[in-house]
Every structure is written in structure tokens, then in C-alpha cells.
Amino acid sequence: MPFSFFNPWFWLAAVAAAAPVWLHLRHKRQTNVVRFSTLRFLDDQPAPLQSPLRLRNLILLALRVLALLLVVGAFCWPYSPGVDTAPIRESRVYVLDNTLSHQANDGFGQDRERVLNGIARAGSDVQVAVVELAAAPRVIVSFSDDRQTAQRKVRGLRPSFQRGSYLAAFRQANALLANSFGQEKRIVFLGDNQANQWNENVHTPPFLGDVQVELPKPAAGRLPNLSLSDARAQRLFQGDKSLVNLTIKLTHAGEARTADFILRANGQVISNRKVDLDGQPESILLQAQWEAEPASWLRGEAVVEGQPDALAGDNRVFFSLAPVTEGKVALLAQSPYLRLALSPEIMRGRWAARVLEPSRLEAEVAAGQDADVLCLESNYLQSSEARKLLWRYLGNGRGVILLLNRVTPTIRGYLRELGFEADEAIDASERGEERFQFVFSNHPIFHPFLSPDFGNLMEVKVYKFIRLRSAQALPLVFSETGAGLFFQGTKSQGKLFVAAFGLDREHTSWPVHQTFIPFVDLALQAARAEDPTPTSFEPGEVSFIQLPAGAVAREVVLRDEGRELARSSVEQGRARLRLPDQPGLYTLTYDDRPQIQQILSVNPSPKESELTYVESPEALRAWRVDSVPSAARTALPAPRARIPVSGILQQRWWWWMVLAGLAALMLETVLAEMRKERA
Amino acid sequence: MPTTTERLSERFDPKMLAALEGLDFKARYVMEGFLSGLHDSPFHGFSVEFSDYRNYQPGDDLRHLDWRLYARSDRLCIKRYMQETNARFYVVCDTSASMEYRGKAAWGSKLECAKVLAAALTWFLLRQNDAAGMVSLNGPNGAPEFIRPSQRSNQLGLMLRQLDLLRPAGGACLGQLLEQAVRLVHRRSVILFFSDLLEPSEDVALGFKQLRFHGHEVIVFQVLDRDELEFPFGDAKVFEDLETGLRRAVNPPLVRQNYLARFGAFMEAYRQLFRSLEMPHCVMRTDDNPWQALAMFLAQRKRLK
Numbered sequence: 016m017p018f019s020f021f022n023p024w025f026w027l028a029a030v031a032a033a034a035p036v037w038l039h040l041r042h043k044r045q046t047n048v049v050r051f052s053t054l055r056f057l058d059d060q061p062a063p064l065q066s067p068l069r070l071r072n073l074i075l076l077a078l079r080v081l082a083l084l085l086v087v088g089a090f091c092w093p094y095s096p097g098v099d100t101a102p103i104r105e106s107r108v109y110v111l112d113n114t115l116s117h118q119a120n121d122g123f124g125q126d127r128e129r130v131l132n133g134i135a136r137a138g139s140d141v142q143v144a145v146v147e148l149a150a151a152p153r154v155i156v157s158f159s160d161d162r163q164t165a166q167r168k169v170r171g172l173r174p175s176f177q178r179g180s181y182l183a184a185f186r187q188a189n190a191l192l193a194n195s196f197g198q199e200k201r202i203v204f205l206g207d208n209q210a211n212q213w214n215e216n217v218h219t220p221p222f223l224g225d226v227q228v229e230l231p232k233p234a235a236g237r238l239p240n241l242s243l244s245d246a247r248a249q250r251l252f253q254g255d256k257s258l259v260n261l262t263i264k265l266t267h268a269g270e271a272r273t274a275d276f277i278l279r280a281n282g283q284v285i286s287n288r289k290v291d292l293d294g295q296p297e298s299i300l301l302q303a304q305w306e307a308e309p310a311s312w313l314r315g316e317a318v319v320e321g322q323p324d325a326l327a328g329d330n331r332v333f334f335s336l337a338p339v340t341e342g343k344v345a346l347l348a349q350s351p352y353l354r355l356a357l358s359p360e361i362m363r364g365r366w367a368a369r370v371l372e373p374s375r376l377e378a379e380v381a382a383g384q385d386a387d388v389l390c391l392e393s394n395y396l397q398s399s400e401a402r403k404l405l406w407r408y409l410g411n412g413r414g415v416i417l418l419l420n421r422v423t424p425t426i427r428g429y430l431r432e433l434g435f436e437a438d439e440a441i442d443a444s445e446r447g448e449e450r451f452q453f454v455f456s457n458h459p460i461f462h463p464f465l466s467p468d469f470g471n472l473m474e475v476k477v478y479k480f481i482r483l484r485s486a487q488a489l490p491l492v493f494s495e496t497g498a499g500l501f502f503q504g505t506k507s508q509g510k511l512f513v514a515a516f517g518l519d520r521e522h523t524s525w526p527v528h529q530t531f532i533p534f535v536d537l538a539l540q541a542a543r544a545e546d547p548t549p550t551s552f553e554p555g556e557v558s559f560i561q562l563p564a565g566a567v568a569r570e571v572v573l574r575d576e577g578r579e580l581a582r583s584s585v586e587q588g589r590a591r592l593r594l595p596d597q598p599g600l601y602t603l604t605y606d607d608r609p610q611i612q613q614i615l616s617v618n619p620s621p622k623e624s625e626l627t628y629v630e631s632p633e634a635l636r637a638w639r640v641d642s643v644p645s646a647a648r649t650a651l652p653a654p655r656a657r658i659p660v661s662g663i664l665q666q667r668w669w670w671w672m673v674l675a676g677l678a679a680l681m682l683e684t685v686l687a688e689m690r691k692e693r694a
Numbered sequence: 695m696p697t698t699t700e701r702l703s704e705r706f707d708p709k710m711l712a713a714l715e716g717l718d719f720k721a722r723y724v725m726e727g728f729l730s731g732l733h734d735s736p737f738h739g740f741s742v743e744f745s746d747y748r749n750y751q752p753g754d755d756l757r758h759l760d761w762r763l764y765a766r767s768d769r770l771c772i773k774r775y776m777q778e779t780n781a782r783f784y785v786v787c788d789t790s791a792s793m794e795y796r797g798k799a800a801w802g803s804k805l806e807c808a809k810v811l812a813a814a815l816t817w818f819l820l821r822q823n824d825a826a827g828m829v830s831l832n833g834p835n836g837a838p839e840f841i842r843p844s845q846r847s848n849q850l851g852l853m854l855r856q857l858d859l860l861r862p863a864g865g866a867c868l869g870q871l872l873e874q875a876v877r878l879v880h881r882r883s884v885i886l887f888f889s890d891l892l893e894p895s896e897d898v899a900l901g902f903k904q905l906r907f908h909g910h911e912v913i914v915f916q917v918l919d920r921d922e923l924e925f926p927f928g929d930a931k932v933f934e935d936l937e938t939g940l941r942r943a944v945n946p947p948l949v950r951q952n953y954l955a956r957f958g959a960f961m962e963a964y965r966q967l968f969r970s971l972e973m974p975h976c977v978m979r980t981d982d983n984p985w986q987a988l989a990m991f992l993a994q995r996k997r998l999k
Contacts, residue, residue, distance in 0.1 A: 047932060052795035052922060053892045054935040054942055056956045
């Protein structure tokens with residue numbers, strides 16, 4: 016805890032130090048004055064040749080003088096010129112970039128040495144502080160630190176995998192300079208001048224006033240790099256096989272022609288192949304599928320290696336996948352294909368379907384036993400009970416898959432309430448058939464279909480469909496004629512997917528296409544209420560972990576292979592956790608229970624892999640405040656160095672001298688007491 | 695050969711005296727310790743017993759007529775008793791601030807010593823059926839306090855309570871105290887005067903002369919501390935006057951000789967004054983036992999009888 020007048024220990028110590036001083040003064044008064052009965056026989060005595068207060072003890076005299084000098088010197092110290100108190104000519108803040116991208120070509124290590132040299136060479140009239148640019152900017156060295164301490168702290172910095180904000184670091188440095196003594200204020204930025212960092216804050220309002228910014232390091236232009244990012248793993252089922260589908264983005268910049276790609280899952284090498292990069296776009300989506308046990312957690316990592324590669328820290332990506340938990344589907348549809356797809360023979364262990372009786376919908380509404388997903392055809396929406404049931408599912412955060420096999424005015428009005436405008440039914444068979452033309456492949460439902468193993472969605476034909484329009488829903492599939500065929504609603508709390516056609520042979524060929532079963536499974540998974548706990552983070556990120564409904568825990572514990580890294584208490588179903596600085600897979604458990612609740616993957620931000628740099632950042636010009644024209648600024652007199660009270664209180668010598676003065680007074684008191692006892 | 699008081703002084707314990715709570719116990723300790731050491735007790739002869747005869751005068755109380763003598767010698771004589779001849783005693787005590795002084799060797803401050811001695815004498819006098827009263831000044835304003843002399847049994851408690859209330863305060867007040875004594879004491883009495891007399895003798899001479907002029911016998915007990923008599927201080931110190939509050943830096947080794955000379959002259963002036971007024975003068979030291987003063991008092995009392 017630093018010295019401060021507001022520190023209660025200071026007041027306690029002051030009282031403790033003052034007590035012997037007070038006793039000493041009281042004692043001194045009692046011993047030196049004799050209250051005599053009369054002075055009438057002494058009034059004509061000669062004046063004493065010696066002082067009546069003559070000190071017989073030279074040690075006491077020396078201690079008193081020393082205490083007095085120290086206390087006076089302490090009060091004068093902040094105003095006297097010297098090593099630590101001379102007017103400060105320059106206040107300098109080094110912003111040391113410790114993001115992942117700065118590891119390229121050992122940029123961080125070189126700049127750390129630059130900071131150390133700068134600290135060593137700075138004169139006594141220069142005060143130095145260092146801000147580390149990481150996930151959150153940190154003041155590593157403050158102005159009050161001495162040079163040895165500053166060098167030790169900087170030398171102790173290690174390269175990180177985090178991504179930080181240039182803007183936040185500059186704001187931190189500017190705040191430090193605002194409370195500094197220097198006539199000149201300077202920020203020395205030692206970073207890699209990554210283009211995306213400068214560009215993302217180019218529209219920030221100006222805040223750098225009267226501060227010089229120095230970018231001593233020339234921008235490198237662009238560096239070659241190989242990186243992996245955006246690992247997405249999903250579980251798929253093909254017949255009895257439980258598969259894991261993984262897509263990873265491989266980004267390459269530079270002259271690398273090939274790269275070695277290694278994929279491991281649960282300790283086994285899944286893939287080890289050479290990727291041809293010649294003539295390929297900068298970003299390649301790598302995909303892999305393999306069989307995996309559905310009831311256990313999947314831990315995996317992928318590594319890419321190749322040359323040239325300036326940044327090795329982004330060549331590895333980690334991912335995890337939760338075990339399958341069987342979901343429940345309430346089915347209100349006549350489609351035999353859908354019923355077959357959801358039958359136990361096909362969906363065993365994944366989905367348990369319960370077919371609702373249309374005549375007993377009232378009892379179903381009253382029972383309130385919702386499944387995870389309701390799958391229904393629109394012709395049942397003629398029934399008010401079915402409409403109530405659908406609203407209840409959406410209101411409770413459950414998923415709904417609505418298949419529009421029929422539209423009536425009643426259904427059309429109800430669809431309007433859901434945010435859809437249903438036009439007339441289109442019979443595409445009259446003019447041929449509609450095929451899937453555009454599929455939102457980045458969506459979780461359709462992402463696995465990028466792999467040809469699951470079949471080609473473009474082969475699916477649609478004979479009849481309802482033309483739907485919606486300003487709020489997200490279309491996921493378009494036909495050749497541009498008609499939206501599959502939508503995701505965004506209006507309700509629960510997830511709503513609307514297909515513009517029924518899943519029977521009258522409407523589409525999809526039920527007999529090989530993509531049908533995987534689609535149903537993926538659509539149900541997407542419609543299902545998600546686990547609120549995110550599983551993918553960046554190094555050093557601070558995140559709130561939302562516990563699933565019904566989970567009971569007092570604390571969440573973050574572990575790395577059994578070793579506890581962090582522990583955080585749960586408040587209102589949430590816990591605040593800071594993720595580790597190192598990429599990897601970390602487990603999350605509740606309290607002291609060993610069961611794994613989540614496996615969190617920590618990977619560097621893909622933005623850190625973009626090793627493109629700018630020489631003269633436009634953002635820096637935008638951040639400057641030109642309140643005083645440069646000509647007028649030169650005409651202004653040099654600002655007089657002022658030492659504020661806070662600056663005085665930061666002077667360590669001041670405190671040490673005050674304490675030494677008090678200690679000398681206490682020692683003098685003890686000696687006086689000992690002398691008194693001897694007398 | 696050691697005198698009676700010298701032998702007595704061996705039994706006096708200042709610590710014991712200081713440990714006693716209350717002025718009555720201190721008075722008894724002093725007086726009974728003193729009396730038990732005497733071979734000829736002063737109680738002999740001091741009683742309500744017969745003393746002598748005188749001729750009957752018309753108007754005398756017939757109860758005191760000695761009928762047996764009348765039967766034997768046919769003379770009408772009245773019995774005279776010792777009680778009738780007892781005197782009135784007044785305790786007059788100085789309470790100026792200088793009486794507060796107490797040296798390192800003393801068993802009490804000067805005022806405490808004066809109070810103990812006065813209490814002891816009061817106890818003794820009342821045991822002898824003498825009447826005892828008191829005159830003092832109360833507080834810095836010098837308001838007079840007066841206790842009428844009496845032989846009653848509760849007089850001792852009254853006197854002790856008043857003595858207990860005395861506190862040192864104020865400056866020189868001897869002149870005022872003597873003036874009040876002259877004003878309040880009418881009948882011929884014996885005045886026991888307790889003071890350190892640290893005022894110029896010429897300032898208080900008039901008061902003592904007035905007392906003598908009114909026919910009072912005055913016994914002066916001058917209470918002084920060893921420090922005042924010998925000035926034994928060693929270190930250079932600041933001296934503060936208890937009465938005036940003035941301070942003066944003094945180097946005692948250098949001024950001691952001059953001080954003692956001036957103090958001796960001061961004491962000699964008082965001795966001459968009391969000699970001229972035929973007043974017994976006893977110097978009592980606060981570090982010494984008070985029996986010397988009591989012995990002097992008994993000797994003077996016999997003379998007064």
C-alpha cells in the first residue's frame with residue numbers, strides 16, 4: 016500500500032510517534048522548572064554564566080538537531096532542486112505493444128530492449144512511465160518508480176497472445192501525462208503499427224492535447240504469415256454413425272506454397288496432410304469429418320506449419336465439443352417423412368419425438384409440458400389451440416419449426432403476427448420446379464453441407480411453396496427465382512424457423528434426398544435453446560459465465576488439466592472470470608465437484624494474424640487536439656514547473672525524512688528516560 | 695546527654711505520618727506519640743480539680759461554697775478550679791501560595807505540616823479543656839474564616855474540618871491575616887500563628903504589635919522547608935515564584951552563598967521583631983519531626999499559666 020495521508024496506518028503511526036514526543040515535552044517541563052516558594056532572595060542575583068537549559072548530554076543535542084534538520088529538510092525537499100525534485104523537463108510514456116501480432120519477427124523482444132535502453136539513458140530531468148498494451152492496458156512503470164525498479168518490471172514482461180486496443184493504451188498514457196510534471200509530454204509508441212488496429216479507431220474524437228507522439232519504429236509493410244482461426248465443430252449423424260464436422264479457416268499471406276496441417280482430437284491424430292497454397296485465395300476453409308463418441312467431450316487442436324511464417328503464435332487453434340444430450344421434439348405434422356426422420360430408429364439417443372394428437376391439443380396446452388422443439392405444419396394453425404401452443408413455445412424460449420403446407424386467411428393473419436407476410440401459394444410444377452440456389456452456408460444448419468459428404472443441397476427441388484416476405488426474418492435459403500424458402504425469425508424469444516413449403520412429396524423432393532435427415536437434425540439442434548455459456552474466448556478476456564437454468568453452484572472453477580487457475584463466485588446465475596493468457600483448452604467445474612461442466616477454448620484473435628502495417632496512421636492525426644496553433648504555441652512562455660500536493664506526497668524521500676525525524680525524537684526520548692532513571 | 699525531644703525524634707516516622715488518612719489521625723499520631731515519650735505527663739495538674747480558695751463575695755454561686763471549711767473554720771470560702779483558669783487559644787494559619795512548596799526531603803508541604811501541627815495542638819488543648827478557635831483566610835480573595843473558641847466535644851471535628859479545607863492560594867496575605875485576627879479576637883487569648891513568614895518583617899510588624907497591644911499572647915510557628923533554609927539545588931534551572939508566577943533562570947551553585955546570606959538576614963530581622971515583642975518563635979522544618987515545636991509550646995504554656 017503506498018504512502019498517503021488517507022492511509023489509516025499513517026495516522027496510527029503518527030499517533031504512536033507523537034506519544035513519546037509529548038511525554039518527552041511533558042517530562043522536560045517538569046524537570047527544568049522549579050516552582051519555588053519565593054524569589055525575593057534571588058532577585059538581585061547575577062545572571063547565570065551558563066544557560067539554565069544547558070544540555071549535559073551531547074548525544075541528546077545531536078539527536079535533537081538531527082531530528083530538527085530532517086523534519087525541516089523533509090518539508091523543504093519537494094521545493095529544492097535535486098535528483099528527484101528538479102523541475103522535470105520531459106514526461107515520457109512508453110506504450111509497449113504486447114499483443115500477439117507484435118511477436119512477429121520478435122518485435123516485442125526488440126521493443127522491450129528499446130524501452131530498457133530508453134529508461135537507462137533518460138536523464139534526471141526526464142520522468143518515465145511504461146504502459147503495456149494488452150487485452151486491458153496496464154501501467155507497468157509509474158512516474159514514481161525508480162529506474163532500477165522500472166527496468167526490473169519491464170524486463171519481467173513476457174510476450175502475450177492477447178489482442179489489445181491501441182486507443183485504450185493511448186488513453187491510458189494520456190491520462191498518465193495529464194498528471195505529470197514535465198514541461199514536454201511525450202508518448203513513445205513501440206508497436207508494430209498493425210493496420211487493423213489503427214483503422215478500427217480512426218473515427219474516435221480527438222483527445223491527445225499538447226502531447227507529442229513518437230513512432231520510432233518504421234512500419235514493415237506486410238509480413239508473411241500462416242494462421243488458423245475460426246474452428247467450428249459440430250456433431251452430425253449419418254445413419255448410426257456419429258460424426259464430428261470441423262471447419263477451420265487457414266489464412267496465408269506471403270510466399271508460402273504449401274503448409275503442413277495436423278489435426279488432433281482427444282489425443283489422436285485425425286489428419287496430417289499437406290495443404291497446397293499455390294494459387295489459392297488467402298483464406299481457405301479446411302474441413303474434416305471423423306467419427307467420435309457422442310457421449311463424451313471432444314478436445315481438439317489443429318496446427319499448421321509452413322515457411323515463410325513471421326508469426327508462430329497463431330499457427331495453432333483449439334476447439335471443444337460438448338457431448339450429445341437427447342432432445343425432445345413435439346411433432347404436430349402429418350408428413351410421414353418427417354415422422355420417419357424423427358422415429359427412434361433414426362434419431363435414437365439424439366431426439367425423442369412425441370406426436371401430438373390434434374384432438375387433444377387443449378389438454379396439451381393445459382399440461383404445460385413443453386419439449387425442446389415444436390415441429391408443426393401450418394394447416395394445424397387453423398386451430399386456436401395450436402396457435403396458443405406455438406406462442407407458448409416461443410414465449411418460453413423453446414424452438415419452433417413451422418412448415419407452411421397450407422395458407423388460409425386465418426393462418427395468414429397469424430403469420431403476420433409472427434412477422435411474415437404470406438402471399439399466394441406458388442405451384443412451381445406448372446413451370447418446371449424450383450431448386451435451392453442460394454444457401455446461407457455460414458449458418459449452423461447449412462454449414463456442414465459445405466462438405467460434399469452430406470450431399471448437394473442444390474439438388475433439392477421444390478414444387479409448391481408459399482411466397483413469404485418478411486422485414487425482420489433472416490432468409491437462409493433462396494430459390495432460383497429468388498424466392499425465400501427457409502427463414503429464421505428474429506422477433507420472438509424462442510427460435511423460429513419457417514419453411515415455405517411442407518416436407519412431403521407434394522411440395523418438395525427433399526424428404527427423399529440424402530441431405531434430409533442431417534438437415535432435420537441440424538435444424539432441430541439450431542432451434543433448440545442454446546447453452547448460455549460461451550465456449551470460445553480470447554486470451555486474457557474477462558467474461559461473464561452464464562450458468563444454465565437449474566444449475567446449482569456457489570462457485571465456478573477454471574482448471575487446466577486439474578490445476579486450478581481461477582475461482583469465481585456465482586451471483587444471480589452469473590460468474591465473472593478472466594480467461595488465461597495462454598491459448599489452450601480449459602475446463603470449467605462447479606464448486607469442488609469433479610464433473611466437467613464446460614470445456615472452454617482460448618484462441619488468439621484472428622485479427623492479430625493480419626500482419627499488415629501502416630507507416631503514417633490516419634487515426635493518430637484524428638486523435639490530436641489542435642487547440643493552440645503551432646505558431647502561437649511557440650510564442651507562449653515556457654510553462655513554469657509546478658509541484659502539486661499529490662506530487663509532493665509521492666516523493667519518497669519526503670516520507671523517509673519525516674520518519675527519520677520522528678525516529679530520532681523517539682530515540683532521544685528513550686535516552687532521556689534512561690538518563691532520568693540513572694539520576 | 696540527649697534531650698527529651700532528641701530521644702523522641704528517633705521514634706518519629708514521617709512515612710507513617712504521610713500514610714495516615716485524615717487530619718485527626720495525624721494529629722493523634724503526633725500528639726500521643728509525643729506525650730507517651732514524656733516522663734512528666736502534662737495531664738497532671740490540668741483538670742477540673744480543686745486549685746485554691748478565695749473569700750466569698752456577695753453574688754457568688756452558693757454551689758461553689760466549701761461547706762466543710764465553713765464548718766471547720768467558720769469562714770466562707772469559694773472553691774477555685776483549674777477549669778476556670780484555662781485560656782482561649784486561636785489557631786491562625788497562613789494560606790498563601792508559598793505554603794504549597796514541598797521539597798524533596800519533606801514529609802509534606804509547608805501548609806500540610808502547619809495543619810498537622812495545628813491539629814495536634816488543637817486536640818491537645820481540647821483534651822485539657824482549653825477553648826480552641828481558628829482564624830484563617832479562605833481562597834485567593836482572602837475572605838476571613840472564623841471559628842469561635844469553645845471547649846465542646848464537637849469542637850475538634852469542627853476545627854479539623856476547617857483545617858482540611860485550607861488550600862494554598864494567592865500572594866502575600868500576612869498583613870491581612872493579622873488584621874483579621876486583631877479584628878476578630880477580642881478577649882485576651884493565646885494565638886498560635888502558623889506561617890512561613892516569607893514577607894518582609896516590616897510589613898507584618900504592625901500586625902504583630904497590634905496583637906500584643908490587645909493583650910494577646912502570640913506563639914509563632916514558622917514553617918520552612920529544607921530547600922529554603924539550605925538552597926541545596928545543583929543544576930541550573932528556571933525558578934518560578936509560587937505566589938507571583940514570575941520566573942528566573944538561576945544557577946544555584948553560583949548564587950547559593952548570596953541567597954543564604956540574604957535569607958539569614960531575613961530570619962534575623964524576624965527574630966529581633968519577635969524578641970522585641972516577647973513572642974515565642976519556633977522554626978519548624980518540614981523534613982523534621984514536629985515534636986520539637988510541641989515541646990516548645992508546652993514550655994510556653996506553663997509560662998502562660
